[in-house]
Amino acid sequence: MLLEDRTCLVTGASKGIGRAIAEELGDNGANVVVNYRSSEDAAYEVRDAIEDASGTAVVAQADVADLDDVEQMYDAVADEFGGVDVLVNNAGITVDKKFVDMTREDWDRVMDVNLGGVYNCTKVCFDDLREAHEGRLINISSVVGQQGNYGQANYATTKSGLFGFTRTIALEMARYGSTANCVAPGFVKTAMLEPVPDRVKEQILERIPLNRFAEVEDISGMVRFLASEESSYMTGQVLGINGGMEW
Ligand code: NAP
Numbered sequence: 001m002l003l004e005d006r007t008c009l010v011t012g013a014s015k016g017i018g019r020a021i022a023e024e025l026g027d028n029g030a031n032v033v034v035n036y037r038s039s040e041d042a043a044y045e046v047r048d049a050i051e052d053a054s055g056t057a058v059v060a061q062a063d064v065a066d067l068d069d070v071e072q073m074y075d076a077v078a079d080e081f082g083g084v085d086v087l088v089n090n091a092g093i094t095v096d097k098k099f100v101d102m103t104r105e106d107w108d109r110v111m112d113v114n115l116g117g118v119y120n121c122t123k124v125c126f127d128d129l130r131e132a133h134e135g136r137l138i139n140i141s142s143v144v145g146q147q148g149n150y151g152q153a154n155y156a157t158t159k160s161g162l163f164g165f166t167r168t169i170a171l172e173m174a175r176y177g178s179t180a181n182c183v184a185p186g187f188v189k190t191a192m193l194e195p196v197p198d199r200v201k202e203q204i205l206e207r208i209p210l211n212r213f214a215e216v217e218d219i220s221g222m223v224r225f226l227a228s229e230e231s232s233y234m235t236g237q238v239l240g241i242n243g244g245m246e247w
Contacts, residue, residue, distance in 0.1 A: 001029025002228045007081040009033040011064050011121055012091030014043040016190030017140065020216035021088055021223045022046050026055030028224055031081050034059045035073065035091065064091045064117030074124040083128040086136040086227045089118045092158075094192060096151045107154045114158035118165065135178035138226050139166050140219075143186045143242045159184070163238055170236030179235035181226050186242025188214040209244030 003025055013022040014036035023046065026032045032050055034057055036043035043059045050057035058080055062073035077084060093113045095106045118139060122129075129135035144152055145159025162182055170180040187193055187204055193213065196204070205211060218241055225231055226239075 002224065002230075003028040003030035003086075005029075005031075006085040006227070007031040007033065007077070007083065008086040008088065008227060009035065009060075009077060009084045009121070009125065010088040010090055011035045011117065012037075013046055014039040016192065017185065017188055017216050017219050018088075018090040019046050020220040021090060022057070023049055023053075024217075024220035024224045025086070025088075025227060026050035026057055027053055028228075029055070030086070030227070032057040033073075033077050033081075033084075035062055035064070037061070037063045037091070064121055065112040067120045067123075070117075070120040070124055078128075083132065084125040085128070085132040085134075086138070087121060087125045087129060088138045088140065088223060088227075089121055089162075090140040091117050092140065092142075092155075094152065094155045096155070096195075098151055099153045102153060110154040110158055114155065115161050115165075118162065122169065129178050130173055130176040132178065134229055134232060135173065135176070136227050136231075137166070137169055137173070137178070137180040138223055139180070139182045141166075141182045141184040141238065143184055143240065143245055146184060146238075146240070147245070166238070167236045174235060179226075179231065181231070181234060181236070182238045183219060183222055183226070184238050184240045184242070185219050186214055186240070186245050188216060188219060190216065207245055208242070212243065214241060214243065 012018040013034040047057040062069035141162040142159040166182040
């Protein structure tokens with residue numbers, strides 16, 4: 001098993017990409033921590049799916065934007081598994097508006113979850129990630145962080161912010177043999193894509209050379225690779241999984 005005895009904390013794992021990542025890591029032998037904020041039933045479904053496939057998983061409620069919540073989640077994980085070897089910062093939200101209509105509240109909410117959450121979770125796991133044999137930090141960014149996107153000034157800013165964060169943490173963890181990388185998906189078929197009007201989806205599709213939106217499994221396979229020892233000599237990278245969209 002590629003990830004036997006590795007404890008992997010996946011934030012925002014109750015749905016979408018995070019769910020697929022949690023299940024993929026569980027299928028490869030990891031002890032998976034399924035974090036969620038509000039979708040409790042969905043999170044327990046993910047745990048059950050991992051256990052039904054003979055994996056090991058626990059559910060951990062925490063709003064990643066709230067440092068107290070995140071510290072409590074970490075303490076519970078440390079009690080259960082002794083620490084975290086792989087952190088996947090996946091939880092993310094959008095509050096889309098043209099910049100002219102975007103309030104400071106809209107801006108702050110997205111910053112708090114998409115960047116504040118990354119700070120909080122990385123902070124509490126940082127010593128473990130450095131001290132683990134080949135610790136792994138994997139941040140889920142977006143092609144929107146590379147290209148910008150109409151109506152997403154707040155979201156795009158958080159997703160580009162992850163590039164500098166990942167690169168810096170990669171430098172700070174390198175001497176310990178641990179790595180930090182970023183995955184930048186294109187447009188993926190999840191709840192996040194649902195509010196996009198059909199007309200806009202057609203325009204997006206025209207910009208995707210492979211002419212389809214990503215499946216969640218297109219992303220989770222790359223995360224499995226980055227979590228494993230097979231990626232030992234890769235760090236500070238941004239891996240685009242976007243059907244060939246240029247940026
Ligand atoms: P999704 O289907 O909307 O799922 C979001 C997940 O994040 C849910 O499990 C949700 O849990 C969790 N979450 C949200 N706020 C949270 C918080 N404050 N604390 C803890 N968990 C929280 O989204 P997705 O499409 O899978 O996106 C996952 C990641 O991929 C995001 O970072 C997103 O930016 C990125 N991404 C998505 C796409 C895309 O096209 N879908 C493309 C590029 C990048 P609850 O429901 O329990 O709150």
